[in-house]
Amino acid sequence: MPARELALVLPAFDEAPRVGSVVAEWEATLAELAIDYSIHVYDDGSRDETPRVLAELAAARPRLGVVRQTNRGHGPTILRAYREARADWIAQADADGEIPAAAFAGLWRRRAEGDLLLGRREGRPQAPSRRAVSAAARATVRVLAGRAVTDVNVPFRLLRRSRLAPLLAELPDDLFAPNVALTALALARGLAVVEVPVPHVARRTDAGTLVSGRLARGAARALAETLALLYRSGGGA
Secondary structure (H helix, E strand, C coil): CCCCCEEEEEEECCCCCCHHHHHHHHHHHHHHCCCCEEEEEEEECCCCCHHHHHHHHHHCCCCEEEEEECCCCHHHHHHHHHHHCCCCEEEEECCCCCCCHHHHHHHHCCHHHCCEEEEEEECCCCCHHHHHHHHHHHHHHHHHHCCCCCCCCCCEEEEEHHHHHHHHCCCCCCCCCHHHHHHHHHHHCCCCEEEEEEECCCCCCCCCCCCHHHHHHHHHHHHHHHHHHHHHCCCCC
16 A cells, blocks of 8 residues: 555454454544554464455455464564554554554654654553563663663554664564564664553453463563664664
8 A cells, every 4th residue: 555644553363353343443543533544454374264354344445454474473473564564654553452542542642742652551450470570671671771661562552654664674573572672772762752641441351371471481582682682783872
């Protein structure tokens, strides 16, 4: 699709029951904000009916593009989507509707203030393990980048492409958590990073899928990758 004012990228994996309503919510929000937009759903090898649902949606929506790929993981999918977006601004959210599309208005209206605008999830219930991982991530990014934000890995963000494109070029293709690394790099390089409160809606029932051990391993990998990236790139230099 041609370059537009905003490209919204939505990574999706097995989201057949909800991706249609999420796309519709985003269309309504972006239309209300009078944005010239395109939506790009990246189907990361879904095993359910997501490909069929997306094909039907795209057939009726000229502003919707769908990319189907073999499973690469959430992080590499986001990174690919960022690099392929061609609009002045890039927004990212997940296709599960965890954060309502309507909350994007708060980020968009403050875009003149920042190069990277991040949602700060409020009302989000967290198990002790998640709270500990979040606190460790904030502290680590503060040490590595000299600055910190509340929600370094939030899947609800707005990027000024002209400022973030050079940082995207530095990220390895197989990065586990590119949003963490990108946030840390932006902070270290002195880019304007703005946090905007957004509501959190209960996700689909998956309480048992991310046990504390798996969560801790993923967080450790993300922070190790970010540390290596900042070291190679000279940190804030």
